[in-house]
Amino acid sequence: MADELTPETPEEEQPKKKHKQRKNGLYPGVSDELAENMRTGWADTELHGLEPIPQAAHTAARRAALSARFPGERLVVPAGRLKTRSNDTEYPFRASTEYAYLTGDQTENGVLVLEPTGETGHSAAVYLLPRSNRENGEFWLSGQGELWVGRRHSLTEAEQLLGIPARDVRELAEALTEAEGPVRNVRGHDSVIESALTDKVTKERDEELRVYLSEARAVKDDFEIGELQKAVDSTVRGFEDVVKVLDKAEATSERYIEGTFFLRARVEGNDVGYGSICAAGPHACTLHWVRNDGDVRSGDLLLLDAGVETHSLYTADVTRTLPVNGAFTDIQRQIYDAVYASQEAGIAAVKPGAKFRDFHDASQHVLAEKLVEWGLLEGPVERVLELGLQRRWTLHGTGHMLGMDVHDCAAARTEAYVDGTLEPGMCLTVEPGLYFQADDLTVPEEYRGIGVRIEDDILVTEDGNRNLSAGLPRTSVDVEAWMARLKG
Ligand code: GLY
Ligand code: MN
Ligand code: MN
Numbered sequence: 001m002a003d004e005l006t007p008e009t010p011e012e013e014q015p016k017k018k019h020k021q022r023k024n025g026l027y028p029g030v031s032d033e034l035a036e037n038m039r040t041g042w043a044d045t046e047l048h049g050l051e052p053i054p055q056a057a058h059t060a061a062r063r064a065a066l067s068a069r070f071p072g073e074r075l076v077v078p079a080g081r082l083k084t085r086s087n088d089t090e091y092p093f094r095a096s097t098e099y100a101y102l103t104g105d106q107t108e109n110g111v112l113v114l115e116p117t118g119e120t121g122h123s124a125a126v127y128l129l130p131r132s133n134r135e136n137g138e139f140w141l142s143g144q145g146e147l148w149v150g151r152r153h154s155l156t157e158a159e160q161l162l163g164i165p166a167r168d169v170r171e172l173a174e175a176l177t178e179a180e181g182p183v184r185n186v187r188g189h190d191s192v193i194e195s196a197l198t199d200k201v202t203k204e205r206d207e208e209l210r211v212y213l214s215e216a217r218a219v220k221d222d223f224e225i226g227e228l229q230k231a232v233d234s235t236v237r238g239f240e241d242v243v244k245v246l247d248k249a250e251a252t253s254e255r256y257i258e259g260t261f262f263l264r265a266r267v268e269g270n271d272v273g274y275g276s277i278c279a280a281g282p283h284a285c286t287l288h289w290v291r292n293d294g295d296v297r298s299g300d301l302l303l304l305d306a307g308v309e310t311h312s313l314y315t316a317d318v319t320r321t322l323p324v325n326g327a328f329t330d331i332q333r334q335i336y337d338a339v340y341a342s343q344e345a346g347i348a349a350v351k352p353g354a355k356f357r358d359f360h361d362a363s364q365h366v367l368a369e370k371l372v373e374w375g376l377l378e379g380p381v382e383r384v385l386e387l388g389l390q391r392r393w394t395l396h397g398t399g400h401m402l403g404m405d406v407h408d409c410a411a412a413r414t415e416a417y418v419d420g421t422l423e424p425g426m427c428l429t430v431e432p433g434l435y436f437q438a439d440d441l442t443v444p445e446e447y448r449g450i451g452v453r454i455e456d457d458i459l460v461t462e463d464g465n466r467n468l469s470a471g472l473p474r475t476s477v478d479v480e481a482w483m484a485r486l487k488g
Helices: 018-024 032-039 056-069 097-103 155-162 169-178 191-197 203-216 222-244 246-251 254-268 281-285 330-348 356-373 381-387 476-487
Strands: 074-078 084-086 111-116 122-128 166-168 183-185 277-280 301-306 318-323 427-430 433-436 450-453 456-461 464-467
Touching: 056 097, 056 111, 056 122, 056 155, 056 203, 074 097, 074 191, 097 111, 097 203, 111 169, 122 155, 122 169, 155 166, 166 169, 169 191, 183 191, 183 203, 222 246, 222 254, 222 301, 222 318, 222 456, 222 476, 246 254, 254 277, 254 301, 277 281, 281 301, 281 433, 281 450, 301 450, 318 330, 318 450, 318 476, 330 356, 330 427, 330 433, 330 450, 330 456, 330 476, 356 381, 356 427
Parallel strands: 074 183, 122 166
Antiparallel strands: 074 111, 111 122, 277 301, 301 318, 427 456, 433 450, 456 464
C-alpha cells in the first residue's frame, strides 16, 4: 500500500500544481503516516430509503419500448465523458440526451446496458463510478476522487434513485470486449466504450439505434411536458430580467444581456439549452450570432433567442425582438407586425393530424404576401413561393421539434419528422423571421440592418395546440406595454 502512494519522481521534479499531480497519477509527499491517517476517521454517510426520481416510471417505459424494438441484442447507451477545454480544464459536463432519456441519470462516464434475456426482453443495468475507496487513498489522491470532485451516489443509492441495478463502470469495457452476441452502441459519446466494441458493431446498425431513440422522443409524456413548461417559465423570467437591465446593456454590450439571461438559467435550471443569441442592431440578421460582443443602442432592435435548460435537461427555445428604447420605429413595426402575422398563421396550423410542413407553409405564405405588398418582390405570391424567392429574407425553416435537445429528434427519418404528421404530445417551435442584411442593395435603405424573429414553443394538444411561452407578449403594442411596465 505504501508503495502505491510513494512518489516515483524525485521531489524537485514533481509538478507543483495540485491538478498536475492528480492528472499524472503521482502522489508526491505522502508519508506512510499521512496515508494511514487519511484512511480512517470518516463517518458512514450511506443514504438509506431513497425515493426514486420523478422520471423513474417514465424511463422504465422508455426502456421497455427500446427492448421491444431490438429483441435479442445487447444495447449500449453511454452518458459521455468530460471533454477537455484546455490543458487540464474541462467543459461543464452534459450527459448525452439518449442516456438521460433512458435513465434519468446525468453522471459522467455512466453507461446504460440492456442485456438480452433471450429471444425477447432485456435486463437493464446502469454502470457508474462507485463511491471513492478510502482504503487505497483513491478518494483524496485520484483526480476523480470524491474529495476533489464531490460526493457521488453509491451504487446502492443509485439503484434506489433510478430504479435500475447499478454496477461498477470500471469493469464494463473489459466485459463488453469479451461479450458474445449482437450489440449496438450509441456512438459519439464514449471513446472507451467504442474501442471496446470496435469489432462488434457496424455503423449502420448503430445508426438504427440512434434513429430509434430520436423518433421515440417525438411525443412527450406528462413528465416531459411539465419540464418543458418549467423551462419556458424560467425563460420568461430570464427575458424579463433582460428588459430590466437594458440601460446597463447599452452602457456595456450584448454580453451584459447574455450574462443576465445566463444568471437566470444557472440559478433556476441546469444551464442554457444552447448558446444565447443576443443580437442588437444589424447582428439580428446573423442567424447564429453568439459572439454577443456588439453594442446595444437606443433606436435599434434587440433580437434575443435564448432558452433555459431544466435540471432534467429539457430546454426552452424562445425569441423576442425588442426595441431597445421601448418603442418601435415605423419601419421596425411594419416588419415586426408582418412577422407576427406570419407566426399567427403558423401557430394556427399546428394541430393533430396536420402535416409537420403545414405551419411552415402557412408562415411562409404570409411573409411572401408582405414582401410582394411592399414591392420587394414581384407577384403573384404563388410564383414567389414556387420559386422560393422570399427566402432571401426569410432564410430558415419555420420551426423544429423541441425537447431535451433544442433541435430535438434530429436523427429521425424524414418520413417520421419533416414529412410526418403532428400528434398530441409533440412540442415544436414556430419561429418565422425576416432579415434584411445591412449590405443588401436590393431593398430600400430603411430596411437594411433590421432583423426580426418571433419564436414560441407550441405543444400539440388533442384539440389544437397550447403556446407554452404565452407568458411573453407577442404583438408589437403588447411588447411595448410590457417593456414600459418592466422598466418602470
Ligand atoms: N435557437 C436556435 C433555434 O431557434 O433554432
Ligand atoms: Mn431559437
Ligand atoms: Mn428554434
